Each structure stands twice: as C-alpha cells, then as structure tokens.
Amino acid sequence: MTRNRQSGVSLLNVLAVLAVGTGLVQIMLRDQDAAVQRLDHTNSAAQAHALAKGGITSVAVALQRDFQDSPDIDHLGEPWAQAAQDQIALDFGKFEVSIEDARGKFDLNALGPAALAEIRVFEALLVTLDLPRILAGQITQIVLQNGPLTGPEALLEYGIAQSDVDRLNPHVTATVTRGTLNLNTVTAPLMAALLRNPSAARGLIARRAAQGWLEARDLAALGVVQPPISGYTSDTFDVTTVASVGEARARLTRRLVRDTDTGEVHRIALP
Template identity: 35%
Template sequence: MARRPDREGMILLNVLLVVAMASVTVLIMVAGQDIEIQRSARLRDVAQAGAYARAGELSAVTSLRRDGIVAAGTDNLAEPWAALGQTPVAVPGGRFALTIEDEQARFNLNGMVNADPAAISLFQRIGEAAGVAPETLIRIATVVRVAGPLSDSRLLVAAGVTRDEIALLEPFTTLLPPAALLNVNTVDETLLALVLRDPAAARTLIRQRDRVGYLTPAELAGVGASSTGLGFTSDHFRTVTAVTVGDVDQVVTSRLSRTRGAGRVDVTVVGRRSGV
C-alpha cells in the first residue's frame, strides 16, 4: 500500500510522456504540411510567372510579325510594336512589365568584320565618346575581324577587354549578323550625331522624325547626309519581361529575329535568358 503513490506517479509520468510524444508528432505533421503547402504555392507562383513572361514574349512576336506584313518599308518608334512596352501593371497575383528594344538602334560591331573603313572610323568615334582607350578599340576591332562575326563578348574578354570597358560601349553597340545596319528611325540623337559627325544635323533629323514618325533617304539628303551604311528597317529586337507573382520575381530577356521572304514573315526567338 505504501508504494501506491509511487506507482500512480509513474503512471502519470508515462501518460504525460505519451501525450508529449503525440503532441510532437502532431506538430511535425502540421509543420510538414505547412512546408508542403508553401512549396506547392511557390511552384504555382513560379509557373504563373513563367506563363506571364511567355505571354509577354509572344505578344512581341505577334506584333513584329504583323508589322513586317503591313509596314515592311519602315520600322520606327511610332509603330504599334514600339508602343507594346508596358510600365508595371497589376495582374492577377502580382505585377507585370514589358519593354521592347530595337537592337539595330545601336552600332553593330560585326559590321567591322570585313574591315570596312567607314565602320571602323565610326567605332573609333563611338569609343572616344564612351571614354574607352584607343588601344582597347583596336583590340576589339581586331578580334571582330579575325574571329568574327561574334555572338557574345566572351572572345573580347579573353582578348583582354574588361567588363567595365564593354559596359561603357554597351549603350552604343551590339552584336548582330554583319548585314544588320543601323536604323536611323530608332537610333538616338547622341549616336546619330556621331554617325553624321554633325550634332546640328542630327538634332534636325530627330525633330523631323518626332514630328512625322520616321525618316527617309530624302530627309538625310536634305541635311547633306548620305544614307550609305544606314538602314530604315530592323529585324533584330530584344524584349525584357519582368514579372512578380507572390514572392517570386522573374525577369526574362529574349532576342527576336525577323525573317522575310516568299510572301511570309517569321519571327523567332534566337536567345532567351532568365533571371531574378
């Protein structure tokens, strides 16, 4: 009879242990379910963000294809494709923004692949305006002539051109197929002034373009400029789609190429890079 309290105490302790173990088990199960729910929600958000990004890319492809059919003679900033860009807007579950850029609004480094004197001279002026050392410009032109056409900057870096120097040139230059000419209907005033070697003429042309929407060889001739080496249409574009869904941020950069022929126009994605 003296041991009864001890036995009751042991029984109570065992009950408490069982209850504690059961509680821990329930907590683990609940935590596991919460993690699985969070994981499922994130996967859903990732999928939804990807769908929005693809939709943005597809809208650019569709607009550029239509433009190539109905307005084949010009590509300018007053056309629907150029107005496609969206400032951030609310979409179900998050936000969406799209920008579209004409890559032929910049100087094509691969235009120097055949050692064209005019292209090399323009590149030197661009480099000087960008603050890049002459020896670096010579190195870049040499790499393009020897190993070009280039598709990216890796060979330039391997030849000793720094990332900082490439960044200085980036607002003015791009890497496209050698035949891709600078489009005077999308180029900015700073680069056009370097092309023409005449800031006043560039300003006049930009004002005319802003007023009418586009330029023709006649406008260039009117300021005493030649259209040799310049173009009025484009077939190479870049889109950047930025999407936020839940806590998922996704940025997709796509390079688009348009081809024309045999009564049809095709726009294909030739490069795509995703990031956050």
Template identity: 35%
Template sequence: MILVNVLLFVAIASGILLLMISAEDSGLERGLKMREAARAQAIARGGEVSAVVALRRDAAVAPDNDNRSEPWGALAERGAPIEGGSFDLAIADAQGRFNVNAVMQPDPVAAEALGRIAAAVGMTPEQTVRAVAAIRAAGPLTDIRPLGALGLAPAQVARLSGLLTALPYDSKINLNAASEDLLGIMTGDPMAARRIVALRDRQGYVTAADLASIDVAMPQGTGLTSNLFWVRTRVRIGDTSQQITSLIARKDDGMGGKAAAVVGRWMGASAPVQAPALP
C-alpha cells in the same frame, strides 16, 4: 511514474505531430511557389509571343520604316496589374547601335564605322586593332561586355555601351532608333544629328525624304528599317518573380513576306547588357 511516462509519450507524440504538420506546411508552400513560378513564366512567355505577333504584322503592313511609334512600340507595360501580381514589358529596336559582329569578316564599311566610334570615345588605333582582333577571336559575340577587358577607362566603356551591340545577323544601324550620340558619329556632323533627332521627336520617325529635306545624306551602314528586336518581360506573382529576355528576328519566309521568331532567350536577370532595361 505512470503519469511521467504518459506525459513523456504525449510530448513525443506532440513533437512528431508538429514535425509532420511543419513538413506538410513546407510542402504546401513549395507547391504554391512552384505553381506561382509556372504561372508567372507562362505569362512572361505570353508577352514574348505578343511581341512576335506584333512584329510579324508590322513587317506586312509597314515594311519600309521601323520606329517606336508603330503598334509594336505600344506593347510596353510598366507595373500592369494581373491577378496576384504585376507585369512589365520592355521592347526595343535592337538595331539602334553598331553591331560589332559586322567586323567578323573583312568589310570596309563596318571597319570604318567601328573606327569612327572608337575614335569618338578616345580609343587609340592600337586599342581599336585589339578590339577587332578580340571580336574575331571570340565572336560572334552575344554581349559587348568582353570588350571591357581591353583596358578602357570606365567612361569609355559606359559610352561604348550606348553605341555598340552584338547581334547574330548582319544589321544596319536604324536611324529611327540610334541615339543622337551615334547619329553624330555616323554623319560626322553633330548639328545634323540634332536635326534628325528633332524631326524624329516631332513626328515619331524619319524617312529618306525627311533626310533630304534637312540636307542630311544617309551614312553608309545605316537604314530606316530593322529586323532584330529585344523584348524583355517580368512577372511578379506573390513572392515569385520570373524574367525572360528575348531577341526576335524577322526573316524572309520564302513566300514574299517575313516571319518573326525568337533567336535568343535568356532566363532570369542575366541578359546581354544591350537589352533594354525593365522599369
């Protein structure tokens, strides 16, 4: 009987010890994951800061043209190795699409541009009017997803996602960032759009002189510079993944130059559909 009691006591003590060890291991694992997450987030924020610095410098040294061949475009990384994991960064000119918030106020140029885009994707005049009303009622928008509730066909929504964006400030379409599809709509001439893209692909950018040389007039509501940019970072360390999507704006600093700062930030995988995809 004594032996049975001893064995029972040992079994109970062993169980308690096992629970204590398991709890300690679980606590250590949670602590490790928290440290990994904190480190991953710090590295992701570092990528964001790098983009801010590069865009501020670009505004100072090349204020007349913005294009991906500039140093800020070289910040992009895909699976860059870091200690214990990897780092991805996507950066994009946010002004390569028409900003739907431009129709928040009566603006004939913006209204005409949206009308052209709507007609190009097969929207009826009634749908276009409803779209403008929806933007004005809910805007300024931060994402173009709500426009999918207008009863459009999936193919129309898919095409619009490459033509429209939702930005917090007035912004012209940068011809150095716009797709051939949007260029064709804005110029009203698909062949002119093709010439712009061919020239842009050849030298990395187009200038006003380049447009004149290929006999293309710059459409209203477009330009060759940008002040709004997307940067998206993802850091993987161990089993932890951290993502940050940021909208960076350049504004006059009051001293003849421009400052760059984050004006929108989304944590995790949720981000506006117009933000660049990570590799």
C-alpha cells in the same frame, strides 16, 4: 498507497505518451506546412515564368503583325514598340516588358578588314564618345580572332578596359546576322557618327523626336545623303520581361529575329 502510486505512475506514462504524440503531430503539421509552402512557391514560380514568357510572345506577335501592316518602316511609335510597358498589375501578379532595337546600335560583329564603311562609322563613334580611335583596330582584331562576340561585355575578356566598355555599351551590340542601322532608332552619338555632320545629326534627331520617325525625304530636306549602311527598318530586337507572382520572380531575355522575307519571328536566348 501502492494503488495510488501505481495510478500516479500510469498517469505519468499516459501523459508522456500524449506529450510524445503531440510532439509528433506538431512535427508532421510543421512538415506539411513547409511542403504546402514549397508547393505554393513552385506554383507561383511557374506562373511567374509563364507570365514572363507571355510578355515575350506578345512582342513577337506584334512584330509579325507589323511586318504585314508596315514592312517599309520601323520606329518607336509603332504597336510593337508600345508593347514595352511600365509595370502592369494583375489580380495574381505583375509584369513589365522592355524592348531594345538591336539595329539602333552598332554591331561589333560587323567589323572586319573588308568592312570599310563599318570601320569608318565605328571610328567616328569612338571620337564622338571621346574614346581613342585605336580601339577600332583592337576590337576589329578581337572580332576576327575570337568572334562572333556574344555582346559588348565579351570585350572585357580580351583586355578592353571596363570604362571603355561602359562608355560603348549604350551604343553597340553584337548579333549573328547582318543588317543596316535603323535611322529611326539609332542613338544620337551613332547618328552623328553615321553622318559625320553634327549639325545635320542634331537636325534629324529633332525632326525624329517631333514626328516620331524619319523617311528619305527628311534627309533630303536637310541636304543629307543617306549613309550606305543605314535604313529605316529593323529585324533584330532584344526583349526583357520581368514578372512576379507572390514571392516568386521570373526574368526572361530573348533576342527576337524577324525574317525579312516572311516576317516570321525566331527567339534566341541571350546570356
């Protein structure tokens, strides 16, 4: 009886040790699985970032090639613009690229007391957008006292209403370099503000949509004099790439500035 009791106690001890051991193994395996999952996520995040970065590089390369092939004109039918694509699915992930021509928008940082042509265009843009012209003076003072601005949203910090910024946002930008407005990419309201002739602006927008670009002869055909702060080329482009691999997602936004003399493209991170 005593031996059986001792055997029972021994068996209980063995079972207890096995239970503890099994528990420890389960904990170790669970920790190992978590570590593997973390490693997989880290690898996926690195791959997603590399994929997004590759999207930026593809646009930069296209812009450099464009400078060699057609330095006298930039429009949305060119290969650099075609680099912007809907979502592309790959074996290991997916990505998409979007491009905005910063010279297709009015540069708020160009406003200043000596920038009479820019101020007139900006006032005309405000009228076209049904915004009060007094904003031109207010924003000019903001730029003079606090500029250069990092973007239209910076106006909110200085008392410009959210509704006014929202109305302006599709048509304005803020850069640290000066350049002419590209007639091949300006928005319709900005075209109207540049020409101060709604009928001529509509005609040029229609012609641009039909043939893909504008040249000096297109303006001449409509009897339009080219505005002094406009042109047909661009040097500043805002590129956003979004990539995902597994559950990891990466989003990069870069401003690509192309040297007008050499065609070299510099990358600037945006907020």
